[in-house]
């Protein structure tokens with residue numbers, strides 16, 4: 001239904017561009033960074049930041065509950081569980097996640113069931129573009145756009161997605177520290193404790209893109225909630241587990257390729273040495289495909305939300321323009337500025353895009369910026 005509604009719009013305005021000179025964006029677009037001390041007890045870790053973001057979190061959750069009820073009947077079952085199954089669910093999650101959620105609930109004043117809902121919601125919805133590129137000297141760079149919030153609650157006046165706009169004020173970078181050192185860094189929505197984008201300096205970087213498979217996320221979640229099968233990982237906790245524990249690119253790749261998961265997804269992993277880049281196409285039980293950097297002379301690999309070896313859907317092909325734009329930039333230009341240019345170009349940049357992260361695992365360099373697609377500059381696609 002939503003697709004039909006937007007079809008005339010899309011057919012008239014399928015804008016493609018390949019911008020230059022977008023990097024660095026103005027300083028007001030740099031995401032704020034907070035420190036989470038892993039040596040503190042999980043229940044204490046998020047206390048200060050969760051209290052600070054209380055208003056934004058409350059606002060988002062109120063919106064999320066409304067739109068789930070009104071727009072997505074399929075997800076309504078989650079709402080009915082907020083006061084019953086979801087608070088209990090915190091105790092079924094692997095450590096330290098349940099206690100961290102309890103701490104966030106206490107500090108923000110949000111009911112625990114709502115904090116759990118927020119944290120499991122990604123298992124069922126979002127879009128993205130990720131790119132890993134290698135320059136002529138074998139240096140690896142990893143860039144990603146996070147697109148989130150559509151297709152729910154289109155604001156006809158402002159031409160924005162309601163949920164997307166509620167998420168923007170929550171976007172932050174986190175330095176996770178241990179023994180006073182930064183162990184890993186992530187970009188996230190405050191209060192969301194799994195990882196969608198992260199780097200372990202000197203080891204690897206990783207991003208996750210949703211894989212659009214009909215009812216993919218629901219089944220695993222239902223199996224977890226009703227204790228039918230809890231021998232599977234949440235897709236964003238699997239990333240955080242690797243950022244915490246993994247000591248190598250290979251170990252990360254193997255785990256993310258093999259660990260049973262609650263939902264299908266794409267994992268995009270980059271390492272520190274030439275050839276260390278891969279897109280893992282995940283089903284719940286294993287990998288359907290692993291596309292590796294360097295093979296067949298690939299100097300970059302790109303992924304959106306559809307299987308990369310198949311024809312992309314006509315209503316949402318961000319992959320072909322992304323590939324064309326990367327090729328225009330060329331192999332001798334793989335760096336933060338060119339990746340940022342590509343990810344700031346329409347339609348990789350669209351109305352759902354909330355941030356771009358840039359990562360270089362070898363040096364630990366990690367930057368995150370707010371992104372906005374503004375119709376004043378050129379027409380934007382809704383996704």
Ligand SMILES: *[C@@H]1O[C@H](CO)[C@@H](O)[C@H](O)[C@H]1NC(C)=O
Pocket residue numbers: 033034035175182364
């Ligand atoms: C986060 O870690 C980086 C080093 O990786 C450091 O430069 C930055 O200052 C840290 N940010 C905060 C807020 O501590």
Ligand SMILES: *[C@@H]1O[C@H](CO)[C@@H](O)[C@H](O)[C@H]1NC(C)=O
Pocket residue numbers: 155157158
């Ligand atoms: C549209 O944007 C304006 C300014 O950002 C805001 O005040 C207004 O609430 C928005 N409209 C809706 C319907 O959200």
Ligand SMILES: *[C@@H]1O[C@H](CO)[C@@H](O)[C@H](O)[C@H]1NC(C)=O
Pocket residue numbers: 231259260
């Ligand atoms: C749980 O999954 C692991 C693989 O991660 C497997 O080795 C183990 O046998 C599974 N256990 C059960 C009870 O299914």
